[in-house]
Amino acid sequence: MVPCAAVHVAMLADPPLVGYRCSPMSETLSRTDPMPADDALVRVRGLTTRLGDRVVFDGLDLEIPRGKVTAIMGPSGTGKTTLLKHITGQMQADAGEVLVDGRDVARLSREGLFTLRERIGYLFQNSALLTDFDVYENVAFPLRQHTRLPEELIRNIVLTKLQAVGLRGAARLMPSELSGGMARRVALARAIVFDPMLILYDEPFVGLDPIALNQVLKLISTLNQTLGITSVLVAHELAAIQRVADRVILIANGKVVASGDPQHIAQDGSPWTRQFFGGEADGPVPFHYPADDYAVDLGLKEPA
Amino acid sequence: MNARVKPRNILVDGLAQIGEAGLFLPTLLAAVPRSLRYFRETVRQIWFVGAMSLIIIMTSGLFVGMVLALQLYHVLAIFGGTASTGTVVALAVYRELGPVVTALLFAGRAGTSITAEIGLMRATDQLSAMEMMAVDPVAYVATPRFLAGVVAMPLLCCVFSAMAILGGHLVGVTWLGIDNGTFWSNMTSNVHVWKDVIDGVVWKSLAFGAVVSLISVHQGYTTPPTSEGVAYATTRTVVASSIAILALDFVLTAFMM
Ligand SMILES: Nc1ncnc2c1ncn2[C@@H]1O[C@H](COP(=O)(O)OP(=O)(O)O)[C@@H](O)[C@H]1O
Ligand SMILES: [Mg+2]
Numbered sequence: 001m002v003p004c005a006a007v008h009v010a011m012l013a014d015p016p017l018v019g020y021r022c023s024p025m026s027e028t029l030s031r032t033d034p035m036p037a038d039d040a041l042v043r044v045r046g047l048t049t050r051l052g053d054r055v056v057f058d059g060l061d062l063e064i065p066r067g068k069v070t071a072i073m074g075p076s077g078t079g080k081t082t083l084l085k086h087i088t089g090q091m092q093a094d095a096g097e098v099l100v101d102g103r104d105v106a107r108l109s110r111e112g113l114f115t116l117r118e119r120i121g122y123l124f125q126n127s128a129l130l131t132d133f134d135v136y137e138n139v140a141f142p143l144r145q146h147t148r149l150p151e152e153l154i155r156n157i158v159l160t161k162l163q164a165v166g167l168r169g170a171a172r173l174m175p176s177e178l179s180g181g182m183a184r185r186v187a188l189a190r191a192i193v194f195d196p197m198l199i200l201y202d203e204p205f206v207g208l209d210p211i212a213l214n215q216v217l218k219l220i221s222t223l224n225q226t227l228g229i230t231s232v233l234v235a236h237e238l239a240a241i242q243r244v245a246d247r248v249i250l251i252a253n254g255k256v257v258a259s260g261d262p263q264h265i266a267q268d269g270s271p272w273t274r275q276f277f278g279g280e281a282d283g284p285v286p287f288h289y290p291a292d293d294y295a296v297d298l299g300l301k302e303p304a
Numbered sequence: 305m306n307a308r309v310k311p312r313n314i315l316v317d318g319l320a321q322i323g324e325a326g327l328f329l330p331t332l333l334a335a336v337p338r339s340l341r342y343f344r345e346t347v348r349q350i351w352f353v354g355a356m357s358l359i360i361i362m363t364s365g366l367f368v369g370m371v372l373a374l375q376l377y378h379v380l381a382i383f384g385g386t387a388s389t390g391t392v393v394a395l396a397v398y399r400e401l402g403p404v405v406t407a408l409l410f411a412g413r414a415g416t417s418i419t420a421e422i423g424l425m426r427a428t429d430q431l432s433a434m435e436m437m438a439v440d441p442v443a444y445v446a447t448p449r450f451l452a453g454v455v456a457m458p459l460l461c462c463v464f465s466a467m468a469i470l471g472g473h474l475v476g477v478t479w480l481g482i483d484n485g486t487f488w489s490n491m492t493s494n495v496h497v498w499k500d501v502i503d504g505v506v507w508k509s510l511a512f513g514a515v516v517s518l519i520s521v522h523q524g525y526t527t528p529p530t531s532e533g534v535a536y537a538t539t540r541t542v543v544a545s546s547i548a549i550l551a552l553d554f555v556l557t558a559f560m561m
Contacts, residue, residue: 125429126428131428141437
């Protein structure tokens with residue numbers, strides 16, 4: 001498929017490059033289309049997932065509104081990454097359904113899933129740039145795989161996206177020559193190369209210095225505001241989240257335990273939010289990993 | 305991905321890995337039509353694994369040929385048959401040592417590198433990133449490397465064999481003084497293209513190429529995503545490949561006799 005932006009560039013190109021059309025899929029992104037009745041882009045219902053002998057999700061229900069930034073928070077190991085994998089169909093649930101733009105992800109064919117993924121940008125926890133290619137080729141990779149655009153047009157698109165993340169000058173660097181923050185911005189440029197309807201950010205702030213963190217934060221909010229891209233942001237940094245997110249969903253023990261406006265969620269008074277945002281070591285999320293009786297372990301008491 | 309733990313017994317583990325790799329073969333082969341789109345990637349991989357192994361294979365070939373000629377000359381001297389030193393070197397190399405030693409060296413040089421490369425791609429989420437960019441990592445990463453191994457092995461075996469015969473000539477003719485004409489004419493009249501050269505250099509090599517690259521790709525593809533996982537996977541590639549090459553060699557030889 002050919003991204004809309006590519007078509008715009010194609011029309012400006014000299015001589016005009018005709019014959020590149022937006023696929024019907026990406027037309028739903030166009031601003032002139034009437035808004036679909038359903039204002040949730042992602043709808044998760046009764047999601048239940050077991051990994052090994054661990055129940056990760058236990059009847060999880062949540063909705064991601066269109067055009068908004070939704071932050072997902074929760075203790076490490078609650079399954080935030082797993083949730084993103086369900087949304088993109090990289091993982092199958094044991095029960096329940098995940099609807100993305102009205103389609104049940106689990107029921108899509110391989111081709112259907114790949115078509116859906118072309119409309120979803122995914123920012124991996126560790127950038128996941130292809131180490132064989134330089135920055136330019138990393139961003140061009142999806143275009144080369146899915147389009148037959150002429151080199152000149154690919155160049156235009158790639159440089160536009162790199163300019164958007166401020167790294168046009170780094171186009172010829174290899175991934176190993178980038179700092180963590182730069183790698184994440186390149187990964188972001190790659191994720192938006194098809195002008196997706198949805199971007200999933202998995203812990204985009206981890207390991208960034210305050211300057212790089214603010215740069216990524218600014219990009220998230222620009223992409224959301226100027227392009228209207230629905231964003232799902234998995235992160236632990238409440239201060240950062242309060243600056244970009246429209247809504248926060250707190251997940252723990254396989255369920256949504258709190259959700260609401262990021263400015264006020266920390267004060268909603270439930271034991272979960274008190275422990276999570278207060279950073280208390282013990283509470284509904286126990287400090288102790290489940291274990292046998294301490295006294296028995298130390299040999300001070302006979303096992304029951 | 306199955307989380308595999310430290311091997312309890314390296315031999316048993318190696319056999320188990322050969323079995324698991326066999327189960328991975330249908331997945332790889334099913335992706336061949338899709339990987340034709342990435343034909344250039346396959347060519348790049350052939351160049352890559354070939355060039356990577358070339359120096360070590362040339363050097364080893366030369367020394368294997370030299371030592372063979374040296375040993376055989378003295379054994380054949382007992383029967384007064386030193387004139388056929390070249391023939392015996394050529395037969396040993398084409399039928400056995402060429403394909404087997406090339407495959408063992410290839411496993412150690414290119415196989416481990418394929419495993420480590422794919423394993424690191426797994427550990428750094430590059431394979432998942434491809435999935436997310438709607439690119440099938442089996443067709444783009446695994447199958448081209450598998451095909452490259454199958455194509456490169458017979459070519460490398462030719463190079464190995466040529467170097468071995470050159471080594472045999474160096475020792476036999478240049479050093480020990482066998483007549484040059486006798487060396488070549490004895491060889492050309494006793495070595496048969498179909499029975500010796502094609503069976504060994506082509507068929508055995510193709511089979512070993514398939515087995516070694518299958519094991520290497522499978523080990524990389526199923527590596528637990530940790531640095532320890534990658535380290536074990538490369539070791540497993542060498543162990544499982546070596547067992548598979550030597551066992552398969554016996555079976556193939558038995559059928560070819
Ligand atoms: N492939 C897997 N097999 C078994 N358990 C897994 C697998 N992937 C993740 N898990 C477990 O599922 C839980 C959720 O993981 P994850 O989604 O990565 O958590 P988070 O991103 O919230 O930190 C963790 O306890 C993890 O150990
Ligand atoms: Mg995670």
